[in-house]
Amino acid sequence: MTQSLQQGLSHSGLSATRAGLRRLWRRYPLSLIGGFVLISLTVLSVLAPWLAPFDPFEMNVVDRLREPGEEYFFGTDAYGRDLFSRTLYGGRISLLIGLSVAGLSTLIGLLIGILAGYSRSADAVLMRIMDGLMAIPGILLAIALMSLARPGIGVVVVAITIPEIPRVVRLVRAVVLSVREQVYIQAAIATGTRLPRLMLKHILPNTLAPLIVQATYIAASAVLIESYLSFLGVGTPPEVPSWGNIIAEGRLYVQIAPWNIVCPSVFLALMVLSINMLGDGLRDMLDPRLQTRVR
Amino acid sequence: MSNQVATPPALDVVNLSKHYELAGSWFSNKQALVYAVDDVSFTLGRGETLGLVGESGCGKSTLGRTILRLVEPTSGTIRLEGEDITALSAQEMIARRQRLQVIFQDPYSSLNPRMRAGEIVGEPLTNFNRGTAAEQDERIAFLFKRVGLRPDQRQNFPHEFSGGQRQRLGIARALALGPSVIIGDEPVSALDVSVQAQVINLMMDLQDDYAISYLFIAHDLSVVRHISHRIAVMYLGQIVELATRQELFERPQHPYTQALLAAVPISHPRDRRKRITLKGDVESPINPPAGCRFHNRCPHAVAVCSQERPPLRPLSQDHAVACHLVV
Numbered sequence: 143m144t145q146s147l148q149q150g151l152s153h154s155g156l157s158a159t160r161a162g163l164r165r166l167w168r169r170y171p172l173s174l175i176g177g178f179v180l181i182s183l184t185v186l187s188v189l190a191p192w193l194a195p196f197d198p199f200e201m202n203v204v205d206r207l208r209e210p211g212e213e214y215f216f217g218t219d220a221y222g223r224d225l226f227s228r229t230l231y232g233g234r235i236s237l238l239i240g241l242s243v244a245g246l247s248t249l250i251g252l253l254i255g256i257l258a259g260y261s262r263s264a265d266a267v268l269m270r271i272m273d274g275l276m277a278i279p280g281i282l283l284a285i286a287l288m289s290l291a292r293p294g295i296g297v298v299v300v301a302i303t304i305p306e307i308p309r310v311v312r313l314v315r316a317v318v319l320s321v322r323e324q325v326y327i328q329a330a331i332a333t334g335t336r337l338p339r340l341m342l343k344h345i346l347p348n349t350l351a352p353l354i355v356q357a358t359y360i361a362a363s364a365v366l367i368e369s370y371l372s373f374l375g376v377g378t379p380p381e382v383p384s385w386g387n388i389i390a391e392g393r394l395y396v397q398i399a400p401w402n403i404v405c406p407s408v409f410l411a412l413m414v415l416s417i418n419m420l421g422d423g424l425r426d427m428l429d430p431r432l433q434t435r436v437r
Numbered sequence: 438m439s440n441q442v443a444t445p446p447a448l449d450v451v452n453l454s455k456h457y458e459l460a461g462s463w464f465s466n467k468q469a470l471v472y473a474v475d476d477v478s479f480t481l482g483r484g485e486t487l488g489l490v491g492e493s494g495c496g497k498s499t500l501g502r503t504i505l506r507l508v509e510p511t512s513g514t515i516r517l518e519g520e521d522i523t524a525l526s527a528q529e530m531i532a533r534r535q536r537l538q539v540i541f542q543d544p545y546s547s548l549n550p551r552m553r554a555g556e557i558v559g560e561p562l563t564n565f566n567r568g569t570a571a572e573q574d575e576r577i578a579f580l581f582k583r584v585g586l587r588p589d590q591r592q593n594f595p596h597e598f599s600g601g602q603r604q605r606l607g608i609a610r611a612l613a614l615g616p617s618v619i620i621g622d623e624p625v626s627a628l629d630v631s632v633q634a635q636v637i638n639l640m641m642d643l644q645d646d647y648a649i650s651y652l653f654i655a656h657d658l659s660v661v662r663h664i665s666h667r668i669a670v671m672y673l674g675q676i677v678e679l680a681t682r683q684e685l686f687e688r689p690q691h692p693y694t695q696a697l698l699a700a701v702p703i704s705h706p707r708d709r710r711k712r713i714t715l716k717g718d719v720e721s722p723i724n725p726p727a728g729c730r731f732h733n734r735c736p737h738a739v740a741v742c743s744q745e746r747p748p749l750r751p752l753s754q755d756h757a758v759a760c761h762l763v764v
Binding site: 324325326328329332333334335336343344347348 | 502505507531532534535538539541543546547548549550551552560561563564565607610611613614
């Protein structure tokens with residue numbers, strides 16, 4: 143009875159969606175806010191070419207270090223470039239780096255982690271390599287890589303990804319180690335499940351929830367590290383407006399034009415915060431035992 | 438033994454052992470061995486239920502898992518319908534799993550929490566490509582009905598079922614491929630008493646319909662008495678007595694079996710019988726005592742008991758016991 147009632151509801155479309163959203167809001171208000179802020183920031187960045195009132199590269203000597211106002215929402219920097227436009231464009235770099243680092247490190251980490259969790263002999267070798275990677279300070283590795291290769295966004299992504307991989311590997315390995323001892327894995331083997339399916343259907347889905355949460359944290363920290371690197375002058379090339387670059391340049395004028403730092407910093411903080419807030423809720427939503435009534 | 442082609446028993450276990458090595462400490466080379474299953478032999482006839490009882494830690498479950506090849510045997514032979522499966526590789530074993538299935542004790546941990554009920558029951562069918570998707574779907578619906586679940590519950594996740602329903606899912610999964618042997622590893626001991634009866638009766642019905650042989654592992658004598666044709670009593674990794682149900686309950690021969698039966702509560706307050714209280718604790722299966730495993734707790738032990746291990750000797754056609762004092 144209730145079953146068919148629920149099905150009927152979910153087929154009736156919009157009202158059900160709204161009811162679902164309301165339930166979500168009651169359960170995970172912070173994650174919804176996080177998701178909303180993140181989506182807004184994404185839309186703003188993606189639509190930067192259309193939304194930005196000025197060319198982010200155009201210098202205007204007359205309008206140097208203007209205060210935020212009607213013409214320049216966030217003011218201008220020392221070269222008279224519009225900070226609002228630059229911040230919007232900077233968001234694209236941050237998002238791109240956050241997403242690609244999270245994606246790359248989770249994917250590579252997942253593969254290595256499952257291998258290490260499942261095979262004892264691979265485990266011994268792989269985990270020692272991971273220990274070695276973990277011992278290298280991320281920022282130093284990035285600086286070394288940047289000085290070896292031509293600065294570019296790709297190198298930044300690689301430089302941030304490498305130190306993140308061991309974290310993912312450790313997480314995945316730990317989950318695989320605990321999942322493979324579960325009785326339902328034994329049951330799956332006893333019903334003739336072959337190794338690929340065992341990995342894909344039984345072990346992988348159980349690693350996914352913590353992994354996605356971890357991925358959000360990695361995305362947040364990648365956005366931050368990119369800005370550190372840019373701030374230190376070893377990240378995104380200085381001509382590209384990333385948040386870190388804008389803050390680094392603004393630092394010189396912080397006493398006379400504090401908005402140079404404040405505006406991009408607020409965006410940076412908002413993005414990191416929203417990703418983290420979203421990640422917390424995702425963990426709960428991804429567990430079928432906890433999401434019973436929110437379907 | 439004769440020339441005629443006799444159908445081999447469903448399951449034939451000969452001298453099966455599973456010893457675990459304990460890692461020695463840094464300072465000694467002494468290897469400690471855990472004799473979880475030690476030299477166990479029995480046969481399971483077609484359509485028969487063999488109950489396997491013993492207290493916790495006596496190796497019942499390890500025996501079950503060793504037969505299923507989820508645990509590698511140390512020595513001995515396992516024959517499934519006449520075919521030796523002891524040395525098959527994990528790959529080769531997969532095909533044989535169609536005839537040898539298992540129901541686990543804990544219905545909460547034996548179902549993947551992230552899979553829907555229909556997917557869990559249908560997984561064996563998927564593994565062996567049994568029929569088209571539609572045929573599999575039909576089979577799943579049939580199995581749900583057969584074990585007393587509603588086919589429309591297929592979309593639910595395991596946590597949405599009660600303990601008894603979950604165990605029915607476990608039974609449906611074991612049944613899916615139409616196996617000839619099902620090993621029940623304490624399939625009802627995690628359930629409420631009223632639900633236990635339902636699940637056991639279901640298992641007995643299924644046996645009548647599909648001629649399945651059960652190796653039914655349990656620690657509850659009343660449950661075993663209800664379902665089994667023959668009963669094996671296990672103590673510290675060895676079978677000490679093996680008899681038909683009636684024989685075992687009416688004429689228990691081994692002192693351990695006698696003590697075990699005497700411990701069963703009696704329903705009538707005035708109907709008293711002599712309690713046999715065993716002294717001491719169960720020995721550790723790590724380097725267990727020489728001779729009869731039971732000798733230092735046995736009320737009748739004599740000198741030979743501590744020196745020689747009594748073999749499982751047949752007393753009659755349907756009764757075998759491992760004790761020096763029973764002749």
